Amino acid sequence: MHQKRNTLLVLVVLLVVAIISSLFGVGIGSTSIAPVTTMKVILSHLPGFSSWFSVSDTATEAIVWDIRLPRVILALFIGSALAVAGAALQGLLRNPLAEPYTIGVASGASVGAALVIIFVGLGTLGAVTLPLAAFLGALITGILVYRLAVVNGHLAVETLILAGVVMSSFMSAILSFMLTLAGESLQQIVYWMMGSLGLRGSDQFIYTLPLIFVGVILLCFFGRDLNILTFGDETAGQLGVSVERTKKLVLLLASFLTGLAVSMAGTIGFVGLIVPHLIRLVLGPDHRVLLPVSAIGGGIFLVWADIIARTIAAPVELPVGVVTAFLGAPFFMYLLRTRKSSGHF
């Protein structure tokens, strides 16, 4: 009971941090925009407020509303999706090294994306088809991995990890083959794979964000089941969890979220690995806390990673995946060193 209130408090604080981070995300860039201005622009676009707030400078308005705000919102949602999927998979696979890409969907998505970049190009048609192809690639890989890991109607966790690794290698082989034949498109494919939040068509944006939102919320309701599943399938069954159904649903939701995220922004690494660990370190392993807090924390992390990616080598923009890995890897090493002594990994 006491704990419930604490969780709520943490969530509220993090939401405030997320909003402030977003204002910074919109404000920082080649043209600095004050948070107040940003607020005004956002409010002027909300129905009912437009008459109250009018922004005279149309250029600023365009930068905020058309360029930077969608990008920040995308960062929030992608970070959210990856972190929640990572937290859920770490629990489901009982493996602290699991992340959204462990089950192989990312490499499948890359193959889909590479196909579009090579054969369609990044024109108008490409912008529409690329996320779709990437999502399809993720979906097909996810289904294959699942089918590989199910024996006699029983999803074995160890087999699932192995199947994921094997499918990843297989898809990477296809990808390497395509890269050698890609010619001029090579650079674009590599850039896409490193992950970036530069938008690829705002049409998908409208459909994808609600899907991510729903997926994250649904996954958060599996907290208690995931807690119990960490004690093994047999124990979980004896405590009343419908083990196979729960594993299937969690895996489906995590793959779905990962597929959506990758299709929009490429394979941004480390968010799904680091964020859940950081939160587990501070708030404990209870998935009912871990999942929602990871959702918000992942968003905040990616917003800041994107700010760094855009500004650190300006006017050149780094792929955000480079920044997350650059921040994430040393942090992870630090965690490994400090946590090894207390045996929590």
Added chain:
Amino acid sequence: MSNMVFKIHDIECSYGSHQVLKGVNFEVPPGSFLVIIGPNAAGKSTLLKTITAALKPIGGVVYFQGKDLNEISRRDLAKQVAVVPQETEVNFPFTVLELVMMGRHPHLGRFDQENKQDFEIVRQAMESANCWHLRDRNALELSGGESQKVILARALAQEPEIILLDEPVSHLDLSAQLEVLNLLKEMNSNHGVTCIGILHDLNLASQFSKQLIMLKDGKIFKTGTPKEVLTVENVKKVYNTDVLVIKHPLSGVPQIVVLPIASDGSVSSSQLRVHLICGGGVGGALMGQLSRLGCRVSAGVVNIQDTDWEVGQALGLEIVEEKPFSSISTRSYEANLQMALQADVIFALETPFGRGNILNAQVLEPLLADGKPCYFVDAEHLPERDYTGGDVDRCISMLKEQGLQLLPDQLSVLKEVQNLRKEKSDVETALG
């Protein structure tokens, strides 16, 4: 039938081509404390797994309250049946309180949060299992005993009507074993919780169970009360081990005593016949060891209900007996003499002597006269256990001159017997 908690009907199980359970049938009425025993690979764990619904049998049905177990949802089952495994893997640093709270899972809907009542149930469960003080500890850092108490508390938090236990105390020390088993016994007798479990320790099984199921090679060898199941013959047949079965001094339930000296393997074609003159509980251990060495052991005169008499009965020895607390009658004396005359060697053990059994000392005289080798154990301390005013002591001193040999203790009896066996088989080899 439906008032039975479980009805196990003709269960068969296989791992690959290896059939582990070959048609097991039994019923469990409510309020039972049923313990499954049997040697390794007898199918105990497999049987329990079919009852916990973790394993589907290839043949037969497990009925839970009249319904096929596999048609009951895990949640409904978990509301009534809790399982305590041998060990629990903990992969994440949950606190003990969080871990026990998971026992409330079957009673909560997907969108429910634990309320005050759940918390209260958990607290009571943890206090019963004596682990409330561990509530804030990291579950990864518990000792074996602590961890098993915590798991037991989680099982109690499910508020089950039935607790299933798969070797719940195998990894625990003696006091932790008793703590866990006493709690289960208390739940069973005071709250009517049905307990079904596997125990490796036959003596604990005997003390805590109301009913035993003895498994052998995937089949039920024997079911019944501990007294009915734990007999020398059954243990010999199922575990292929010679043991003594004695009564627990307080509860009277059978207790298994293992015999320390293993047979030296050189079983001679002819048995050495050994007669022990004993009584007062001094002969039991030696009876077992001599039997194990392959000797044909007899004893006399022993009062019925004497510990020596009980052990002798348990081992199936020939015994000349006398009514409880009665003096040795002339008839018993004669019978004892006749039986001793059949033996190759006679040992009189460290029995205390009084007027009632003075004949057990005097019988040595005609035996020596007949030329039988006779040994008297621990003559040095005889005055301290001679309650005849020195008559037995004088008798023994006199018999020494007629060839009675002295031995300091029972270990030297064993050595003497080994020598005699060797001599006997050597003689036979020479003759044969």
